[in-house]
Amino acid sequence: MTTMTENASGLREFKMPDVGEGLTEAEILKWYVQVGDTVTDGQVVCEVETAKAAVELPIPYDGVVSELRFPEGTTVDVGEVIIAVDVAGGAGAPAPQAPAAPVQTSAASAPAPAAPAPAEEPKPEGRKPVLVGYGVAESSTKRRPRKGAEVVPAQQPEPFLAGTAIQGELNGHGHAKERPLAKPPVRKLAKDLGVDLTTITPSGPDGIITREDVHAAVVPAPAPAPVVEVTPAAPVQAPARVPAPVVAYDTGRETRIPVKGVRKATAAAMVGSAFTAPHVTEFVTLDVTRTMKLVEELKQDKELQGLRVNPLLLIAKALLVAIKRNPEVNASWDEANQEIVQKHYVNLGIAAATPRGLIVPNIKDAHAKTLPQLAQSLGELVSTAREGKTSPAAMQGGTVTITNVGVFGVDTGTPILNPGESAILAVGAIKLQPWVHKGKVKPRQVTTLALSFDHRLVDGELGSKVLADVAAILEQPKRLITWA
Structure with a gap:
């Protein structure tokens, strides 16, 4: 299904696509174009953040930007129009206010008469491909209108409000009360902020409670948050329908930070994992002096020149x-079918801390990579994560994960499994410590590893064998040659 519509005047509207798998919303981080700018097919027009990653969105046609529907910092539902482009050679003026039924395609911009318009946008020869994952599932864009709702002649369709068909609900005294009108995201925001929707006076059309109403009910009246006005090159249509960006605010004694994007998804995933999979964590402290010496030797290896060579590389290889x-440790639990699914491939996740929160991209088919290939993949994974450009696809399909808490000076931890994975290895700080070596106490490089695993899939014996093997390889890295 296409993510754009066109009216009779040649104005095309580009909708927020589902850039992941079943995502429902995304935040506009940055606009790269302004009203009046000329855009070409495939040009990146904005960057958005989903619950999984930051993604750049290209426009799929040529034209002049007529309107930016939402300012930066706004969270937009998948399927909402975010930008309008005049493809009929206009000067970039804003679209007229008269209602026009959007269609999937139009022959208005075609150079010659064509056959009747198909149900989906035609793909002209030479068109640049749109990012994988574009297109909104039909179920995510078709919304049931509320009963008796008047058709609003605006370019943004009136969404169905969950709960409007319910006649009422019982209050604390057992009496029925009217359910306030609000979109599901607004209800979720109110719940997170502890705001009772029944106490709010709605400011939206048809008595709908908006995000601004919810924030106004939280922020103290003497010091309301300033309204940030966006001044585009052309007037913004229907400003009342543009929600305010969700930002942190200070109540005097506390600072409240709305949880969204990657942090919101991480929190939900960790809660689900912690209370779904029975976790077991085992520990081992070991001498990695020989491994540290091997790291220094590999840095001088011509085959590894220019690649990322560090202890994490050898730890990853030891785990593989x-x-x-x-x-048997590389498996997942199928709850629906009550089956253990053993994987014959390893997609190795590497936990990475980013300004937007913790993400876990994975190296596909890491089991089949040579040491130089693994080093190259690790380097690309880390660089992409730091730049905030990790794609949603890179964070899907992981089987086991490594988290390196040692970079923060931490000895070890009890990591929580990535949802759907069987095990996660935490690597502690490598420190010079007194250690009994060949019958004498000597200073040696020592670290502690912690392996958490899903006890439905991995019993104590299997988990212990895996952890012991990793430790044995790192103590005697020659085993990488004999065991690999």
């Missing part, structure tokens, strides 16, 4: 070898 020796 341990999984090869104990393949």
Whole structure:
């Protein structure tokens, strides 16, 4: 299904696409164009953040920007129009206010008469491909109108409000009360902020409670949050329908930060994992002096020149070898069918801390990579994560994960499993400590590893074997040659 519509005047509207799998909303981080700018097919017009990653959106046609529907910092539902482009050679003036029924395609911009318009946007020869994941599922854009609702002649369709068909609900005294009108995201926001919707006076059309109403009910009246006005090159249509960006605010003694995007998704995933999969964590403290020496030697290897060579590289390789020796650990739990699904591939996740929160992209088919290939993949994964350009696809399909808490000076931890995975290995700080080596106490490089696993899939024996194998390889890295 296409993410754009066109009216009779040649104005095309580009909708917020589902850039992941079943995502319902995204926040506009930055606009790269303004009203009046000329855009070309495939040009990136904005950057958005979903619950999984930051993604750049290209426009799929040529024209002049007529309107930007939402300012930066606004969270927009999938399927909402975010930008309008005049493809009929206009000067970039805003679209007229008269209602026009959007269609999937139009021959208005075609150079010659064509056959009757098909149900979906035609794909002219030479068109640049849109990002994988574009297009909104039909179920996510078709919304049932409320009963008796008047057709609003605006370019943004009136959404169905969950709960409007319910006659009432019982209040604390057992009497029925009228259910306030609000979109599901607004209800969720009110719940997160502890605001009772029945106490709010709605300011939206048809008595609908908006995000601004919810924030106004939280922020103290003497010091209301300033309204940020967006001044585009042309007037913005229907400003009352543009929600205010969700930002942190200070109540005097507290600062409240709305949870959204990656942090919101991470929180939900960790809660689901912690209370779904029975976690078991085992620990081992080991001497990694030989591994540290090997790291220094590999840095001088010509085959690894220019690649990321560090202890994490050898720890990752040791884990992959341990999984090869104990393949049953690489599995997932199918709740619906009550089955254990053993994987014959390893998509190795690497936890990465970013300004937007913790993400876990994974290296596809890491089990089949040589040491130089693994080093290259690790380097690309880290660089992409730091730039905030990790794609949603890179964070899907992981089987096991490594989290390196040692970079923060932490000895170890009890990591929570990534949802759908069987195990996660935490690597502690590598420190010079007194250690008994060949019968004498000597200063050695020592670290502690912690392996958490899903006890439905992995019993104590199997988990212990995997952790012991990783430790044995790091203590005697020659085993990488004999065991791999």
